[in-house]
Amino acid sequence: MNESLAITRFLNEAGETSHFIARFFRQWFKPRFELSEFTRQCFVIGYKSLPLVGLTAFIMGLVLTMQLRPSMIDYGVESQLPAIVGIAIVREIGPVITALIFAGKIGSSIGAELGSMKVTEQIDAMEVSGTNPFKYLVVTRVLAATLMLPVLVLLGDAISLYGSYLGVNIRGNTSFVFFWKQVLDNLSFSDVLPAFIKSFFFGFAVGIIGCYKGYNSSKGTEGVGRSANSAVVISSVLVFILDLIAVQVTDLLNLY
Amino acid sequence: MTLIYDINKQQAVVNKNTDDTTETVLSIRHLYKSFKENHVLVDFNLDVSKGETVVVLGKSGSGKSVLIKCIIGLLQPDKGDIELFGKSITGINETELDKIRAKTGFLFQSNALYDSMTVRQNLEFPLRRHWIKVSQQQVNDMVMESLEDVGLAHTVNMMPAELSGGMRKRIALARTLILKPEIILYDEPTTGLDPITGKEIIGLMMEIQQKYNTTSIIISHDMNCVRTAGNRIVILVDGMCYACGNFEQLLKNTDPKVKQFFEGI
Numbered sequence: 001m002n003e004s005l006a007i008t009r010f011l012n013e014a015g016e017t018s019h020f021i022a023r024f025f026r027q028w029f030k031p032r033f034e035l036s037e038f039t040r041q042c043f044v045i046g047y048k049s050l051p052l053v054g055l056t057a058f059i060m061g062l063v064l065t066m067q068l069r070p071s072m073i074d075y076g077v078e079s080q081l082p083a084i085v086g087i088a089i090v091r092e093i094g095p096v097i098t099a100l101i102f103a104g105k106i107g108s109s110i111g112a113e114l115g116s117m118k119v120t121e122q123i124d125a126m127e128v129s130g131t132n133p134f135k136y137l138v139v140t141r142v143l144a145a146t147l148m149l150p151v152l153v154l155l156g157d158a159i160s161l162y163g164s165y166l167g168v169n170i171r172g173n174t175s176f177v178f179f180w181k182q183v184l185d186n187l188s189f190s191d192v193l194p195a196f197i198k199s200f201f202f203g204f205a206v207g208i209i210g211c212y213k214g215y216n217s218s219k220g221t222e223g224v225g226r227s228a229n230s231a232v233v234i235s236s237v238l239v240f241i242l243d244l245i246a247v248q249v250t251d252l253l254n255l256y
Numbered sequence: 257m258t259l260i261y262d263i264n265k266q267q268a269v270v271n272k273n274t275d276d277t278t279e280t281v282l283s284i285r286h287l288y289k290s291f292k293e294n295h296v297l298v299d300f301n302l303d304v305s306k307g308e309t310v311v312v313l314g315k316s317g318s319g320k321s322v323l324i325k326c327i328i329g330l331l332q333p334d335k336g337d338i339e340l341f342g343k344s345i346t347g348i349n350e351t352e353l354d355k356i357r358a359k360t361g362f363l364f365q366s367n368a369l370y371d372s373m374t375v376r377q378n379l380e381f382p383l384r385r386h387w388i389k390v391s392q393q394q395v396n397d398m399v400m401e402s403l404e405d406v407g408l409a410h411t412v413n414m415m416p417a418e419l420s421g422g423m424r425k426r427i428a429l430a431r432t433l434i435l436k437p438e439i440i441l442y443d444e445p446t447t448g449l450d451p452i453t454g455k456e457i458i459g460l461m462m463e464i465q466q467k468y469n470t471t472s473i474i475i476s477h478d479m480n481c482v483r484t485a486g487n488r489i490v491i492l493v494d495g496m497c498y499a500c501g502n503f504e505q506l507l508k509n510t511d512p513k514v515k516q517f518f519e520g521i
Contacts, residue, residue, distance in 0.1 A: 116371070124330050125368035129382040130354040 020212045024142055027135050038140040045106050045141070046148030053152045054159045056101050061089060061160035065167030079182075082174070085164045086183035087191060094157040095195050096243055099202035102149055103235040107210040110141055111231030114214025115224035123215075138211040145207030150199040198246040202239050209235040278305040281439050281471045282327065287336035289322055289495075296322045297333070298495035304439075309465060309472040311486035313517055318492050320475040321365070324441045327473070328362050329353050341438070358386045361437035361470075365444045367428035369416040376412050379403070379431050386435065402430040405467075406460060422453035426460065433464065439471040440464070446478045458484050479518075491517060 065085050072078045114137060117123050126133040165179045213231040217223045282304040289297040296319035304310050314320045325331040327338055329345050338345050340356050348356075369378050379399045383390065390398070403409040406426040416424055425445065432440060445461065446454035458481050465472055465485075474485055482489055483503050491499040491506065491514055499506060499514045507518050 120366045120371075121364045121368040122370055124325075125362075125364055125370070126381075126385075127330060128328055128357055128360075128362045130357055130386040131381075132350070 016216070017209075017212055020215075021208055023134065024138060024208060024211075027132070027139050028143070030132075030135065032132075032135070034136050034140050037136055038144060041140045041144035042148055045144045046151060049102060049105055049148070049152060050155065052105055053098055053101055053156045056097065057094070057156035057160040058163040060093060060097055061085070061163030061165075062167040064088065064093065064160075065164040066170065069167075069171065078172075081168055082164065082179045082182035083186035086161060086187055089160045089164070090157055090187055091191050091195050092243075094160055095153045095199045095202065096239060098153045098156040099149060099199065099206065099239045100236055102145075102152065102203070103206045103239060104232055106145060107206045107231040107235040108228040110145075110207065110210030111214040111217075112224055112228035114138075114211060115217030115227035116221075118215060118217045119220060119224060134215075138215060141211055142204065142207035145210070146200055146203040149203030149206065150196055153196070153199040194246060194250045198242065201242050201246070205238040205242060206235045209238065278307070280304070281306050281308075281341060282473070283337075283339040284327070285337045285339075287323075287326065287338065288334045289319070289326060289331065290334055296495055297326070300336070300492075300495065300497055302490060302497060304471055304473060306438075306471055307465075307469050309474065309485055309487045311474045311476055311482045311489045312492055313477060313482055313489055314492035316477070319495050320492055321443055323492070324362070324443055324473060324475055328357065328360060328441060354386065358382075358435055359438045361432035361435070361440035363425075363428055363432050363440065363442045363445055365447055367416075367424045369424055369428055369431070371416055373416075374412075375403070375408075375414050375416070375419075375427055378416070378427065379434050382431065382435055398434055402434045403427075405433055405464065406430045422449055422456065425449065425453075425457055429457075429460065429464070433468075436468060437470060439473070442472065442474040442476070444475055444477070446476065446481050451480075454478065455480065461485055477517075 065081065068081060068085060069078070072081050072084070077084075114123075117137070123133045123137070126136060161180075161183060165174070165176060168174050168179060210231040213227040213234070217227040280303050282302070284300060284302040287297050287300040288295075300323065302310070312320050312323060322331060326333050327340065327345075329348075333346060336346075341359060343352070343356060345353060345356060370381065373381065376399055379402055380395055383395055383398065399412065400409055403412060406429050408423060408426050408430065411419060411423065411427065416427070419427065429445075440461075442461065445457055449457060461472065461474070462485055464470060472485070474481065476482055486503060489501065489503060489506055490497050493499075493513050499509060499511065501509075506514055509515065509518075
């Protein structure tokens with residue numbers, strides 16, 4: 001009985017989310033684009049996330065290099081360290097870790113902000129003031145998240161590789177130019193493009209789930225907390241699912 | 257205004273005197289609204305004339321807030337018709353609804369001030385969003401005029417979080433006033449305020465009504481507000497307009513469902 005109830009609830013939620021996504025696309029193409037709010041959201045979602053993304057990317061690159069080094073020495077391929085780290089970061093670790101950090105920071109903040117706006121009737125007040133709240137709040141945030149995450153991934157990758165360069169030089173002596181030559185010589189367009197494209201999907205997933213949870217927040221402060229929490233959990237899981245799909249699609253298209 | 261109370265139909269019929277030539281601003285006909293099995297409004301009827309202040313009185317959860325949210329188009333009724341300024345708002349398109357909303361003020365129970373904006377930005381928001389063509393100087397003047405109306409001109413650059421509950425209510429009222437609405441819908445304007453601040457807000461609402469000759473619909477269960485502000489009181493019971501009249505008429509009413517609201521007065 002409980003299982004069937006859980007399945008029904010899951011299907012209901014999936015249906016409502018699909019409806020929300022369809023509404024997003026319908027509203028996106030409707031005229032009167034909220035350019036100033038979109039620009040503000042790009043600043044809040046993109047620029048303000050850069051310090052956190054940069055710090056985690058730097059540590060990730062440094063630690064990954066230091067952890068890989070002993071194994072590379074064992075196999076006698078220490079000179080390939082920049083190439084291996086470069087491919088790992090650009091193809092997989094960079095987009096996924098950045099998307100998870102992004103889900104934690106932006107997913108929760110969108111969920112909590114829209115949730116509290118919902119329970120304090122600010123969304124209704126917007127509607128009464130001649131504003132389409134879905135366009136003003138949801139479309140701008142989802143688009144900003146979709147466009148800003150790939151930019152953050154690119155910047156995060158670069159910072160991560162710089163961390164890796166420092167990691168290589170803790171116990172070695174590799175020039176900056178040689179390190180970057182090693183990385184770039186072993187990277188191809190087919191490494192960068194799928195990773196870049198999938199980060200758009202990650203950004204969209206984080207934005208739409210954060211907005212869906214916040215916009216449909218139930219009454220009360222407890223509901224706001226639950227919205228923020230479930231926005232992070234669901235969008236993080238979605239990042240892994242989308243990553244799995246992206247790998248399969250890339251494999252099918254023989255891009256690797 | 258006469259009170260006709262038909263106990264068989266369990267529905268108060270709101271009639272105006274035949275010599276009453278004032279313009280009807282709001283007309284609600286056979287309004288139904290349900291949430292799943294919960295029938296909130298059942299064949300609700302109401303007419304409101306220009307300059308009139310109608311107080312809708314009812315228990316918590318009786319559908320008072322649902323009623324004014326239907327009037328402003330935030331909720332769609334299941335059945336029935338609502339005419340605001342002579343135009344039906346049921347099934348109306350977004351642009352037309354926005355035009356009607358520009359002439360309608362709504363004071364939310366929770367004030368609904370935008371947390372991320374200053375008081376000035378909160379007041380400017382409806383002006384900018386309704387695309388009213390005014391210069392920045394005129395916008396500044398309108399903001400200051402509205403703030404002066406509520407006696408809070410000095411808070412113009414403050415954030416809502418820096419204000420007390422009473423001040424927030426006044427700012428919300430100033431935001432409602434900025435478009436000089438012809439009708440203002442108040443959703444429990446004194447809830448959560450101490451009695452003194454509550455009286456001040458009621459006084460302010462009456463001043464505004466006199467100054468701008470606005471029509472007002474007040475949702476309340478604050479008897480002080482009901483007595484002081486209402487020209488006419490509508491009692492909402494079981495989703496219907498159960499009784500209607502002025503304060504003295506209803507005070508003398510012997511029907512138990514009406515009497516319960518006036519016990520202890």
